[in-house]
Amino acid sequence: MSDMTAANAIAPLTALTEEERMxxxxxxxxxxxxxxxxxxxxxxxGVFRHELIDKFFEQGxxxxxxxxxxxxxxxxxxxxxxxIEEFSRVDPSAGVVIDxxxxxxxxxxxxxxxxxxxxxxxxxxxxxxxxxxxLSEPNxxxxxxALAARARPDGDRFILNGRKLWITNAKExxxxxxxxxxxxxxxxxxxxxxxIERDTPGxxxxxKEDKLGIRASSTCELILEDCPVPRANVLGEVGKGYKVAMExxxxxRIGIGAQMLGLARGALEHAIAYxxxxxxFGHPIADFQAVQFQLARLATEVEAARLMVDNAARxxxxxxxxxxxxxxxxxxxxxVAERVASECLEVYGGYGFTKDYPAEKYLRDSKIGKIYExxxxxxxxxIAKLILA
Ligand SMILES: Cc1cc2nc3c(=O)[nH]c(=O)nc-3n(C[C@H](O)[C@H](O)[C@H](O)COP(=O)(O)OP(=O)(O)OC[C@H]3O[C@@H](n4cnc5c(N)ncnc54)[C@H](O)[C@@H]3O)c2cc1C
Numbered sequence: 001m002s003d004m005t006a007a008n009a010i011a012p013l014t015a016l017t018e019e020e021r022m023x024x025x026x027x028x029x030x031x032x033x034x035x036x037x038x039x040x041x042x043x044x045x046g047v048f049r050h051e052l053i054d055k056f057f058e059q060g061x062x063x064x065x066x067x068x069x070x071x072x073x074x075x076x077x078x079x080x081x082x083x084i085e086e087f088s089r090v091d092p093s094a095g096v097v098i099d100x101x102x103x104x105x106x107x108x109x110x111x112x113x114x115x116x117x118x119x120x121x122x123x124x125x126x127x128x129x130x131x132x133x134x135l136s137e138p139n140x141x142x143x144x145x146a147l148a149a150r151a152r153p154d155g156d157r158f159i160l161n162g163r164k165l166w167i168t169n170a171k172e173x174x175x176x177x178x179x180x181x182x183x184x185x186x187x188x189x190x191x192x193x194x195x196i197e198r199d200t201p202g203x204x205x206x207x208k209e210d211k212l213g214i215r216a217s218s219t220c221e222l223i224l225e226d227c228p229v230p231r232a233n234v235l236g237e238v239g240k241g242y243k244v245a246m247e248x249x250x251x252x253r254i255g256i257g258a259q260m261l262g263l264a265r266g267a268l269e270h271a272i273a274y275x276x277x278x279x280x281f282g283h284p285i286a287d288f289q290a291v292q293f294q295l296a297r298l299a300t301e302v303e304a305a306r307l308m309v310d311n312a313a314r315x316x317x318x319x320x321x322x323x324x325x326x327x328x329x330x331x332x333x334x335x336v337a338e339r340v341a342s343e344c345l346e347v348y349g350g351y352g353f354t355k356d357y358p359a360e361k362y363l364r365d366s367k368i369g370k371i372y373e374x375x376x377x378x379x380x381x382x383i384a385k386l387i388l389a
Contacts, residue, residue, distance in 0.1 A: 013310050023079055027086040030059060031094070039091035042216035043361055046208075048093060053130060053172060061087075062101045063126025066110065070122035077103075077251065081258045081313040088262030089269075092365040093216035095259040097130075100168050103255035105131030108177055108248040112193070112236040121175060121195060132173035133252075134164040134222055135245055142378050145188040145242055149180035149224060157230045158182070160194065160202070164222035166372070170205050171218030174198045178222065179241050191241035195233040202227030213364035250326050252373050254312045257329035260337035260369040261305045267337075267362035268298055271344035274357075278349075291347065298340045305329075305336045324386040331379035334369030341366040 016024065038049055056062050064080040066072020073079075080102040088095030106125055109118060125131050140146040149162025160180050170176070175197055181190035196203055206221035236244045272295055275286035285291050308329040315322035345352035345359040352359040370376045 013307055013314070020079060020082065023075070024082050024086065027061075027083050028089075030055075030061075031086050031090040035087060035094045036090045039094070039216075040358075040361070042091070042093065044215075044355075046210060046215045048097065048172065048216045048218060050172070052094070053097065054128075056098060057126070057128055060126070061098050062130070063106060063122070064098075064102050066106050066122055066126050070118060071126045072106075072122065073126075077254075077316050078310075078313045081254060081309060084255050084258040085262035085265070085309070088259040089266035090262075091216070092259055092263045092362075092368075093214045095262055096168060096214055096217045097172075099252070099255040099259055100133055101125065101131050103252045104133040104248050105175070105177060107251055108133070108193070108235065108244055109195075111247065112244050113195075116232070117195065117235070125175065129174040130169050130172040132167050132169040132176045133248070134167045134170075134176050134178045135249075136166045137163060138165050142375055144245065145191055147179060147181045147191060148184070149178070150184070151180040151182050151192055151194065151229070153182065154228070156232075157228050158192075158194065158234075160196075160224040160227040160229055162224050163206075164224075166209070166219050167222055168217055168219055168372075170220035170222060171208055173205075176203075176222065177235060177244075178224070179245055180224075182238060186239065188242040189239050191245065192238050193235040193241040193244040194229045195235050196227070196229055200227055200229065213361075213367050215364075249373055250323050251316060253326040253330040253379070254309065254316060254322070256369060256373050257305070257309045257312065257326075257333040260330075260333035260366065261302070261309050263362055263366055263369075264298075264302050264305060264333075264337045264340040267341045267344040267359065267366075268295070268302055270358055270362075271295065271298075271347040275347055285347070294343060294347070298343055301336045301340060305333045308332055324383060327374075327379040327382040327386075330369070330373065331376055331383070334366070334376065337366040337369050338363070 034055055042048055060073040061083055063072035064075045065077055068074040084095050084099045135144055151158040151160050178194045178196050179191055182192055183190040202225045204223045206223050209219040275291055276284050278285045312322050312325040312329045315325055341362040345363050348357050348359050351357050
């Protein structure tokens with residue numbers, strides 16, 4: 001076996017470039033200073049502070065991957081993933097605000113928009129306009145292409161009618177990617193993606209959900225009533241919306257993996273600090289081997305989740321296939337997040353069960369990881385299809 005010198009050794013998966021490391025540190029500091037002080041109140045009130053979103057824009061967090069020519073930060077997908085993780089460590093609601101903006105909305109525009117659409121919308125999305133991504137409907141969840149929302153061609157425009165459900169960021173958003181079918185008989189080949197501005201006649205944002213977790217992140221219904229959308233606002237091609245949806249969601253799943261990783265890290269850090277402080281039987285509970293082993297197991301799971309997130313994001317940036325890894329990442333990280341959050345709550349004993357400590361919020365916030373952007377069963381379906389092909 002030949003010796004491997006430091007020069008030709010393959011870098012560890014978790015290695016960061018200098019630029020990434022500096023970005024990570026700055027993002028962590030931002031999250032601590034700007035998000036942490038408001039996380040508990042935003043959760044209690046179920047409202048995301050507008051001033052905070054303004055700061056996300058000011059600091060470039062809403063256009064991380066958008067090229068500088070459109071006013072964006074010109075970073076990589078990996079950097080967006082780092083930011084989602086750092087925000088979610090402090091508050092998973094903040095994590096999903098930038099996750100949807102970067103991995104779904106900006107990503108879909110960068111990939112599918114024509115130059116005129118990019119020139120019009122990307123500068124807004126990086127400057128002051130929150131975006132939302134509207135696929136789900138009351139009767140089209142896991143069966144995402146069974147859409148009832150209808151787009152009827154009418155000269156140089158389409159007239160949209162229908163309802164969308166569960167739309168993240170909808171309360172704050174100014175631009176919506178809305179999926180509708182031009183003809184339900186065509187099945188998935190009828191699905192078309194539209195760019196809809198909030199002030200379009202016939203378009204309105206409806207009821208906001210009162211949720212178990214990520215309570216500060218808005219989740220609303222959208223209502224389309226004879227809503228005229230110019231043909232110029234079709235994203236991609238008519239009838240190719242399913243490709244827009246599938247390909248952006250593949251990337252989005254890595255984002256949710258990062259959200260769940262950040263959440264697990266946050267919960268674990270709190271539990272470790274508490275275990276060192278809390279005394280029983282004359283000792284900090286961290287002195288007891290059972291607690292040590294519990295924390296060690298959870299830390300191992302967080303490490304495994306990190307490797308999956310980092311690898312999937314690196315594959316994406318390297319333009320290598322990543323669909324299987326993205327589905328596995330979301331599936332695994334959401335399991336890790338729930339388990340870590342639940343066991344960390346137990347480290348706090350009875351105190352963990354109260355709202356005086358952050359443990360219960362992490363547990364509530366963790367549940368969504370197994371549901372949105374495709375439930376865990378849907379991830380398993382994708383993984384199974386790929387490994388059995
Ligand atoms: C907080 C929140 C935010 C969201 N944000 C957005 C958003 O921004 N944009 C958007 O478009 N959507 C969004 N969603 C919707 C989300 O993607 C859907 O809720 C999700 O895809 C599941 O769909 P459903 O709720 O209709 O559940 P269903 O599809 O009805 O699933 C119910 C159960 O049945 C299981 N199931 C369904 N089909 C199968 C099958 N074939 N095999 C095995 N099991 C199956 C599921 O795994 C699940 O356990 C959000 C949802 C929530 C709760």
